[in-house]
Amino acid sequence: MSDARRPYAGRRAVLATMHRKEEAIAPAMFSTLGLIIAPTAGLDTDQLGTFSGEIPRDGTMLEVAVRKARLGMSAAGVPLGLASEGSFGPHPAIPFIPGGIELLIFVDDERGIVVHESLIVEATNFDHLVVSPGDALEPFLGRIGFPAHGLVVRPNEGEPTAVLAKGIVALDSLTRAIAEAAAVSPDRRARLETDMRAQLNPTRMKSLATLADRLARRLATLCPGCGAPGFGRTDTRVGLLCETCGTPTEMIAAEVFGCPACDYAEERPRFDGLQRAPTQHCPECNP
Template sequence: MKTTFWPYRGRQASLATRHGKERAVALPMRLELGLALAVPPGLDTDALGTFCGEVAREGSPEAVCLRKARLGMDATGLALGVANEGSFGPHPTVPFIAADIETMAFIDDERGLVVTETLVSERTNHGHREARSVDDLITWLPSTGFPSHALIVRPKSSAPGGPAEKGIVSIEQLAAAIEQMAGLSPDAVAWVQTDMRAHLNPTRMAVIQQLAFRLARRVASSCPACAAPGWGRIATTKGLPCELCDEPTSMIRFEVFGCGVCAHREDRPRSDLRQKALPQYCPACNP
């Protein structure tokens, strides 16, 4: 499809970012779509919410992502917009591991098209520790990727918007920040966390690039009914039959592909072509 379908070749889309995400997103958009990016300078994407909690994010990551894309389109006057939003925390399906959940949106106001893709990656350094000094962090630091990945230090007891030292990339800076922020906390403890802003987090930047490829390929797929860009998976249907008793289970039976412009939908078999579910997912065999 890619070689014959280039609806955005030679066009320009805004990319709303303050954190250098064009380093991850420009290549996929150029290779898959022939699309160039314009980054509006001085855009205050932090007004939509920050990782550090100074500004609470309102709505789902997808909603924030779409607002961010609109912000970039308004600033540049372009009809095409791209934006990304990440969130971090426990993995939604694998217990006890951290996940980076990234959402990326593409908006085309000329076609009335909105496409979003989400990637859940266990490739993340997301984490935090308490510390009275750098010595408390010796076993944890290697897992953060520090100093190629930055850290944030704040007093352990502090409200959102309180004092914080961000973008820390040297051990001297880290030691000084822990001393200062512990001194501001009634319990004399500092709170150290990974800085998840993309330009200070190469692991996250790589995940964003992986997602940008996925989104660009999705946009480069055309609807079999109306030929609009953005054809791809929009939902899943559960109920794959159990291999023992044939009852519907909680495993996915179909992937529903859809168009962002017309109403065309198609049920597709699972990408792994599995036709029967394991009994462990069966409400009859494993109640």
Template sequence: MALLTQHGKERVIGPELRAVLGCEVSRVDGFDTDQLGTFTRDVPRAGTQLEAARRKATIGMELAGLPLGVASEGSFGSDPFTGMLAWNTEMVLWRDAGRDLEVVGVAQGTARFTHVTATDWAAVEAFAPRAGFPDHHLVVRPDGESGPHPRKGLGTWEQLREAFEDAKAESTGGQVFVENDLRAHAHPSRMENIRLATADLAARLASTCPRCTTPGFWVVDRVPGLLCELCGTATRQPVADVHGCLRCDHRDTRPRPGPARADPATCDYCNP
């Protein structure tokens, strides 16, 4: 499988796919993936996260001359539950040009995704550990989040201090913007989510349709009706998963793993 990356993602994607599928992931270079978008906002990403992953996979396959490709794309924002936590969502997409198939693995969770605007070194010293530094690298630029000449991949205190002094000297008002470097090789938390998304992808690819053996036989719907633990009323919680094929119309309803009864907090009768 071709993997287009310049940020070390082969270190986690390759072993996960090899362990489950027995395949080899071939790292592809010769194309600057920053052209497709950067987390430092120098180049905005065109299209959705899924579209960006699809484009990376296609470019990698074309460069390598391989019919199979895999690509990773991440996004950062607020968590979908409270909107208060920094959140990272990773997609790892697999493409089969010969069969015109596409399967996507996903993982998500809290993230190191923070910033500070500082006028003195003491403020940066206090901020850096909160950002996970030095394991999680930092980016420094003059003025604000759109300031020019970002210094990326800062992973030592010496590098950070030097970049801060340079950016402050370059700034118009003495302010320096410091943020997490969100590239995979500079962000261990994100790299772990890429690994988990790859594990999800591998499980999906290993699940084949019982009728036509197409990979990616996975959950396409859920059947509600799990009985309440307290009153026995059917809730909206799923009692079964419906697996479906990407090629044929085969469907298979399977009991959902997990608790045999629903929490009364999810019951419309007990908790209207």
């Protein structure tokens, strides 16, 4: 691949993180783009929100990620930056199982573009357990991958941050944190939560690596119209026709690909090749 096809080869970008996310993100950026990723030194990204709730996130995931990237870019004095945001809870499509969404953005102030990719996370250890001091913990700890994966402990009732212990990766520390949190909880119980910060959650690190590969491949895709990096899917169009009666359904009919730098766009068929909607999705055949 020529240099014209690799506009970021040999360039340096800063990743706004205090949770070692560069370990998951940097390899794909370098292998695909030749882009060198450096973490920000001493940048407090927790000021934009924390998983444990002491500081709420103000704005959408995308808004916060852009602010975070620009904080890193400003601190490092470079025009290229990355940042990620994650959100975990009930799966967005299957609410009775845990899931999450990871977002990774790239900001290029030289070209005036912001490119982002997201990932719906199904492989996650996101979980919690309410316990009293002395309760058996082994099934829960095995399920969430402790101690390779860290834990957060807080009171089950009352002020949730009154006694808050994060980053617990040792059984003696966990036992002590449960006792301290339960002592200030009105119901004398403690709430254990998976620590979703990247450096304490290898499962999340794997998701970030997958997402970094996706974003790197998108940045390596140049716009057919203007040649800017970051050409990729920007929208979808619903209305796939029913296979039986031809009525438009709510299923995706086509995908829209666009450029972050110009107005060039093109519509492409569904990635899976499906040309007609199964009858069970039709509002006429199944009113």
